[in-house]
Amino acid sequence: MIIQVENPVVEVHDLTVSYDRKPVLWGIDLTLPAGSLVGVIGPNGAGKSTLIKAMMDLLPAGSGYVRIFDKPIAEVRNRISYVPQRESVDWDFPASVFDVVLMGSYGKLGLFKRPRQADKDAAMEALQKVGMQGFANRQISQLSGGQQQRVFLARALAQNADIYFMDEPFAGVDIATETAIIELLRTMREQGKTVIVVHHDLQSATEYFDWVVLLNMRLVASGPAEQVLTQHLLEQTYGGKLTVLTKVGELLRKQEFPARES
Numbered sequence: 001m002i003i004q005v006e007n008p009v010v011e012v013h014d015l016t017v018s019y020d021r022k023p024v025l026w027g028i029d030l031t032l033p034a035g036s037l038v039g040v041i042g043p044n045g046a047g048k049s050t051l052i053k054a055m056m057d058l059l060p061a062g063s064g065y066v067r068i069f070d071k072p073i074a075e076v077r078n079r080i081s082y083v084p085q086r087e088s089v090d091w092d093f094p095a096s097v098f099d100v101v102l103m104g105s106y107g108k109l110g111l112f113k114r115p116r117q118a119d120k121d122a123a124m125e126a127l128q129k130v131g132m133q134g135f136a137n138r139q140i141s142q143l144s145g146g147q148q149q150r151v152f153l154a155r156a157l158a159q160n161a162d163i164y165f166m167d168e169p170f171a172g173v174d175i176a177t178e179t180a181i182i183e184l185l186r187t188m189r190e191q192g193k194t195v196i197v198v199h200h201d202l203q204s205a206t207e208y209f210d211w212v213v214l215l216n217m218r219l220v221a222s223g224p225a226e227q228v229l230t231q232h233l234l235e236q237t238y239g240g241k242l243t244v245l246t247k248v249g250e251l252l253r254k255q256e257f258p259a260r261e262s
């Protein structure tokens with residue numbers, strides 16, 4: 001099931017991406033609605049990270065194209081923010097939490113511009129939003145995994161973009177941090193931002209996302225979460241072998257037939 005939207009915030013057309021000439025994404029065609037929380041879901045190696053990187057033009061497309069806000073990406077780069085996987089970054093790099101967040105906002109200004117007071121205020125405000133204001137002067141090498149994730153998020157918030165791509169923002173965080181992050185993402189949605197999240201946990205996906213993209217090298221489904229997160233489509237995505245599918249099936253049945261529980 002692939003549902004196309006009018007006036008999409010992201011349009012992916014016939015996208016194929018390869019590493020060393022070996023395709024990992026084939027003929028992806030999808031559109032995403034503005035102001036939504038989008039979950040990109042699929043098994044390990046399905047190409048989820050590759051898809052969001054290709055959407056931002058960080059990886060070259062073998063064929064096809066991506067448009068954001070109906071424009072080529074080069075024209076809208078300053079409206080896009082990216083939160084990569086936490087492990088992809090060198091956390092031993094000598095920098096303070098505040099500097100990392102500040103670089104988020106003044107990266108937009110260009111390399112040789114100095115940050116203004118307004119940028120510094122925005123950085124501090126972003127740290128407050130993720131509950132990390134007390135860590136501003138801490139070296140990033142001295143943070144826990146969950147704190148690193150919050151700093152990453154603060155950095156993205158300081159960029160004040162219109163569309164956010166996040167690669168597994170909930171990986172390795174405790175439940176309090178996960179709740180804080182999802183609350184933040186919901187607030188961003190209320191402000192009309194679009195947030196595209198690579199996500200692993202099928203059970204929370206039913207609760208977190210408005211729109212879900214199911215991927216396994218090819219696009220299996222793209223549409224409203226309640227229409228896409230079905231046993232049938234999840235089996236198509238995961239090959240029907242995972243026990244987690246049974247759990248999700250149960251959860252979906254409960255949601256569909258709440259009267260059964262009483």
Ligand SMILES: Nc1ncnc2c1ncn2[C@@H]1O[C@H](COP(=O)(O)OP(=O)(O)OP(=O)(O)O)[C@@H](O)[C@H]1O
Pocket residue numbers: 019020024042043044045046047048049050051
């Ligand atoms: N830089 C690279 N060079 C070669 N192959 C790569 C590279 N990055 C990813 N791949 C391969 O491309 C495929 C898709 O990888 P990708 O990281 O996009 O999957 P994913 O769905 O995000 O996986 P996971 O859930 O495990 O993070 C995998 O088979 C992976 O081994």
